[in-house]
Amino acid sequence: MMKASPEDQTIIKRSGIEVNDFAQKSRLFIFQNPLRILFIVCMSVALSSGCSSDESKAKSLQEKAREAMSEQRLEDAYTHYQELVDRYPNSSVSDDARERITFIQGLSTAVDKFSSRTARDLVIKTARAIQNYRRRQGSYPKSLDSLMPKLLSEPSIDPWGRPLLYERRGRGYRLSCLGADGRQGGTDEATDFVVVNGNFVSNPSGE
Numbered sequence: 071m072m073k074a075s076p077e078d079q080t081i082i083k084r085s086g087i088e089v090n091d092f093a094q095k096s097r098l099f100i101f102q103n104p105l106r107i108l109f110i111v112c113m114s115v116a117l118s119s120g121c122s123s124d125e126s127k128a129k130s131l132q133e134k135a136r137e138a139m140s141e142q143r144l145e146d147a148y149t150h151y152q153e154l155v156d157r158y159p160n161s162s163v164s165d166d167a168r169e170r171i172t173f174i175q176g177l178s179t180a181v182d183k184f185s186s187r188t189a190r191d192l193v194i195k196t197a198r199a200i201q202n203y204r205r206r207q208g209s210y211p212k213s214l215d216s217l218m219p220k221l222l223s224e225p226s227i228d229p230w231g232r233p234l235l236y237e238r239r240g241r242g243y244r245l246s247c248l249g250a251d252g253r254q255g256g257t258d259e260a261t262d263f264v265v266v267n268g269n270f271v272s273n274p275s276g277e
Contacts, residue, residue: 128154128161135170148174182250182259185229189247193263196226196234197245201268210243242267 135150151167151174158164196214199221203211211217214226214236226234228247235246249260256262264271 124158128158128163132163186259188229190263193247197265
């Protein structure tokens, strides 16, 4: 068996380092640059802490929203949930926040429709009382106060805390509720309900 020449032995001795060059350089990096390793470790910890902090903030917003919901402060709850989704969209509680936002939007719409229906029913109830008064007295009342307590048990206050508007017009009258905004015109919860001489007016602004 032939022995390796000095040149061959040199090549053999070097081959291990050359084949594992990456591992060798990694070892040199670790032992010769301890400050760099410390820096990498610190950065990893910082990034991990940042993620944890975001999750904590997201859950804090969730708790604020839940508290607002329990106190029936829907606008505040909606604001907290929306902030949670906008700032921390990938948090573990973001999906729940999105569902809550949809729920609050639906609930708000239902409340608005309920208020409008309540206002319309109030106008109808008051108009019927006015017609009953006319049948009994021969003329329309000078004010809605004349309807109480026999024809109306309480003042006609709309869902937004304002009294219905009533005015005599010659031998007739005009009764109106101006909706949520309290101004003439509008749609949805701001819809006006107007009765003239016992009949609803379809276009109050043009009446």
